[in-house]
Amino acid sequence: MISNYNIAYGFHESASRYPTHEALVAGAERFTYRDLETAVQRLSAALAPNLTSGRVGILATRSSQACIGILATAWAGGTYVPISLKLPAGRMLELFDILDLDALIVDPAGQKLLTPDLEARAPAAIFAPGDAPGEFKRLRETGTASNPAVASAPAQIDSDHTAYIEFTSGTTGRPKGVMVSTSAVSAYLDAMHGWYDFGATDRAAETCDITFDLSVHNMLTTWKAGAALFIMRPLDMLAPARFINNHNITTWLSVPSVVAMARKAGGLSRGSMPSLRISLFCGEPLPVDAANAWQQAAPNSIVDNIYGPTEVTIACLRQTWTSNGRETESRGIVAIGHPYPSVKARIVDADLQPVQDGVSGEIALAGAQLADGYFRQPELTAERFPSIDGERWYLTGDRGFMDADGVFHHLGRLDNQIKLHGHRIELEEIDAGLREAANTDLAVAVAWPLNNGIAEGLVGFCSGSNRDALEISNRLRAILPPHMVPARIDQIDDMPLNANGKIDRNALTRRLEAEQLNLEVAS
Amino acid sequence: MISPHIDTVRETIAGMLVARGQEAHFGEDESLFDSGRLDSIAAVDVLMTLESQFGIDLSDPDFDISRIDTLQEIDRLLMAHAS
Known part of the structure; x- marks a missing residue:
């Protein structure tokens, strides 16, 4: 572990060693290490004079601009902060106010979201896609154009430097920003590169939005190895086998719900992903049958489960499955195994x-x-x-x-945090939004339906609201990102309370169970 | 738009947009999924509709799942299947 590790070092070394190797493929855009380094250096040079707090917002995802923005921020010695494209405008404004950003980097999708309101409260320096792939132009350019000096290597940073801030759901009704240091990232990478022989001939898939820290694994292990990263579009996630075969993908890390989704869409047949050699799952419990289905579809791959909260940098315990797999039998899931070397x-x-x-x-x-x-x-x-x-x-x-x-x-x-399709959600954050949207104190969300204890959706309950379900739902959409808005909102007269006078979430779940049972009996 | 089934698909998608609190109207070349207007669960539902109502074989190696992002693309898919 290097305590002064700039997270762009691995990329920089690979760019010196393999300048003509492919580093990044996003749709029709393809970048060699040399191309990508040039783009990163140019954006970094334009960013650097703006850095005071060091924080740079990345309003982008699943794009070359998101990757270049992250690397350029690190290269310039900054801290990157992914901002979800799915946030309601009000939430985004709040984030801009809290974060005191020095600059904002947007991709085409992010740029579309920049309403005059948002732009007015965004940092003065906004970098948007330029005319050619890898190029950026500064919006609202003031004064004369200068040619800032290009740094040939990533900036020296302090040992306590913050690499990134990932926002995750918070029980108070507002998301919280987890600050991860570069030394923590360095410790993570040391562990992973010790176990897995990621190499320059590997081809990795970016399965995640940059607001998930699994994306940090996908980007940094790939570029440290001199390998190529292929960005998946949301639809590609439904048919991973197709994407994997089209691009001869060799290494994979995603949330386990991708496996369930792919099986549902009919695209995970036996032996269908022969190019894979390393498959990792993280972010949710990995059901044994999902691990086995993936293993059969990828017969040449090892399948391992890694576990960890964002607060302990991507993942920090590991259970191998292919060799000597261990199960948590009471739940039918793969165990989470042993801690990483530095954990x-x-x-x-x-x-x-x-x-x-x-x-x-x-x-x-x-x-x-x-x-x-x-x-x-x-x-x-x-x-x-x-x-x-x-x-x-x-x-x-x-x-x-x-x-x-x-x-x-x-x-x-132990609390009311759930994982829904890979998203980490505190039910209290939804409750707070529901109370506001329904204009009543008696409002709560429960995870439903449940499949083997794993959440597959959300139902909201409110009592005493003067608004109908549609209006509540519409108002909620202005408060919460779409994955946190319950698909169904029930108005009930008798909100169940527990002995402490708090809303009894378990009683509501039992009510939904009884309703399902009645439906099954009736049919 | 030439497939005789495309209006059914259009209605299905409009229903999904409304269920998610959005306007029912969408352009024929407008991105539905990559843009984030509809989520992956909706995408699975569209696929299920294509399979159960129009007999599209999702496990066919020639079936390209990334080509259902716009109504135009779905139309092309249905036409290719009909021919």
Whole structure:
């Protein structure tokens, strides 16, 4: 692990070693390492004079501009902040205000979202796609054009430098920004490159939006190895086998729900992905039958499960599946395995004391991959990253146990956080939005339907609202991104409350179960 | 638009847009999925409709899933299937 690791170093070294190798393919746009480095250096030179806070917003995804923007920000010594294209305009304005960005980089989709309102509150320096692939032009250019000096290597950074800030759902009704240091990323990359022989002939798929930190794995392991990264469009995700075969993809990391989706769309037949050699899944529980289906479709690949919250940098425990796979039998999912070399994991009770093997408790994590905390939320940071026996730990909120062989197993959540199609969602954030949209205090969201305990959708309940379900839904869309808006909103007269007078989410889930049972009986 | 079935597909997609709180109208060459107007669950539903109502074989190696992003593309797909 290098403590002063600029996350663009791996890319820079590969560009020196393999200038003519392909580095990035996004639709019809193809970049060699030399092309990509030139584009990164130019954008970095234009960005650098603007850096004060160091934070650069990336309003882009699944595009060459997103990749160049991230590398150029790192190259210039900045911190990149992905901003979801799916955020309602009001949320985006809030983020601009909180983040105090020095610059904003947009791709064509991001540029389309820049209404006069948003542009007025965005940073002065906005870089949008130029005329040729890899080129950017500054919007609202003022003064005379200058030719800023191009730095031939990534900037020197301090050992505590923040590489990126990923926003994730927050229980207070507002997302929280996880600040991840470059040294934490370096520790992650060391672990992965130690286990997997990512090489210059590999061809990797970018399966994720840049607001998911799995994208950090896909970009940085690929470019560190001198390999090529192929960006998938959302529709490509439904038929991964087709994309994998078209581009001879060799390495893969995605959320497990991609497997379920592909099976549903009929595109994951036996032996259909022979080019794959490394397949990794992360971000949600990996069902054993999904791991097996993928393994049969990719007979030449190893299939492994990696686990970890954004707060501990992409992933920090690993369970191999192809060789010596371990199952968490009570849930029919692949176990989460052992911690990464620089990570410590333990199960703690409510008093943060370690419990005995086999006893369930909260999964706690420590070590070099821990994030620095939540952006401008010191109290929440202190709560979730407590000091135990003089060491800083992160409390995941995940319930789990360690078996007699030291293998960790995931049992679910201690709180109301869910994973829905790969998105991490705090149900309280939806509750807050629902209360506002329905203009009532009695409003709550539950995960439904559930398939083997895994959420497949959302249902909202409200009581005492003077608005109808359609109006509530429309108002909610202005508050929350689409994946957090319940598909169905029920108005009920009798909101169930628990002994503490709080809304009883479990009672609502039982109500939905009973309704489903009645439907099954009736049919 | 030439496929006799395209109006059915148009209605299905309009229904999905309305269910997601959007306007029912969309252009024939407008991106539906890559643009983020509709999510992957809607895409699966469109695929299921193509399979169950029009007999498109989703497992056919020649079937290109990325070619359903606009109504025009779906029309071409239905025409190719009919011929």
